[in-house]
């Protein structure tokens with residue numbers, strides 16, 4: 001009797017498994033939930049990543065070289081300014097399309113994916129959504145055609161603590177004069193303009209901030225040397241000094257006092273992008289681990305048939321799908337809680353997935369002749385740039401308690 005019951009439940013479990021198998025196949029790329037346009041962008045970015053990025057990612061990383069050719073090709077594909085209005089040379093895509101593109105590009109080359117992600121989410125979208133028509137003519141039109149835009153919020157003494165920004169903005173007739181030091185500007189060495197956040201009254205803390213669009217060739221703008229990075233090594237992050245930089249009043253985005261709100265709204269978007277970037281890196285790590293495990297034999301079997309390796313691959317798959325679902329949800333229903341939750345989970349999961357990948361490759365996991373160690377290094381930064389993981393958790397907690405009137 002017990003045997004029959006066992007057989008019955010085994011059969012029903014198996015039919016459940018078969019059912020689940022077809023669902024998993026569909027869910028692998030979330031294709032079933034993407035509309036036609038989003039699927040087309042996914043395919044475009046995936047093909048480009050497979051043909052152009054993946055074969056060159058390791059070399060770019062080793063040389064720590066900015067991928068000019070790739071960025072030029074992405075411009076030609078309409079992906080540098082993908083969510084910008086068509087009137088200004090963009091494609092007018094939604095955030096989910098953009099996130100899907102970032103994911104696929106980061107799967108091919110984390111550095112190129114990050115450069116494209118930050119140009120779009122931190123600069124182009126900001127000017128597109130908050131700029132005046134005059135600002136869009138000067139600071140947007142060319143930025144869908146090859147010019148690169150940057151975002152200068154962080155400072156040597158103010159990273160997570162944005163309200164402590166020390167860069168000053170002083171009114172002077174029709175101008176604002178900017179003075180201070182910014183740090184960690186991605187793509188600033190190649191960039192043509194930057195959104196700079198400065199305080200016009202430090203005593204007002206976050207209420208004293210304003211956002212300015214600054215041409216990189218403005219007098220008094222000095223850029224530092226490329227920061228040598230552990231991962232995403234082809235990204236050029238550097239510091240920037242502003243010495244008596246005169247900026248026309250019309251280059252201020254929004255009003256004086258709105259800088260903090262503008263920065264936070266932009267970071268809500270950028271966290272969707274960084275989460276998608278983390279999902280792409282994690283997927284690349286699973287791809288690497290899977291193809292290695294299918295080939296490598298130990299104890300007379302392929303690694304995939306060893307329970308511990310199968311468990312690791314399964315954990316990797318679950319972590320990627322969890323992060324992807326949260327990222328796509330954040331991209332379609334944008335709010336701080338969703339984007340912080342997506343970035344928190346995607347960053348942590350990418351690091352854990354890349355760690356499994358290194359382990360599955362054994363000794364080769366540590367060799368620069370294989371991709372695993374690069375994925376491991378690339379994954380780590382996704383818990384830092386765009387806002388550290390610790391802050392994302394605090395933000396989710398804040399909104400959770402707010403929803404429950406428990407603050």
Ligand SMILES: Cc1cc2nc3c(=O)[nH]c(=O)nc-3n(C[C@H](O)[C@H](O)[C@H](O)COP(=O)(O)OP(=O)(O)OC[C@H]3O[C@@H](n4cnc5c(N)ncnc54)[C@H](O)[C@@H]3O)c2cc1C
Nearest residue numbers: 151152153154159160184185186237384385386387388390
């Ligand atoms: C490759 C790269 C590219 C970047 N690109 C840009 C860019 O283009 N533009 C830009 O403006 N910035 C950029 N950044 C800067 C990045 O956003 C900051 O490094 C990040 O916000 C953290 O700031 P911080 O480094 O000053 O760390 P800190 O703020 O000093 O934090 C250090 C650690 O302290 C803890 N901590 C701090 N505050 C809290 C808190 N309230 N609650 C809990 N824990 C806390 C966390 O563990 C945190 O990791 C980039 C950074 C890197 C590495």
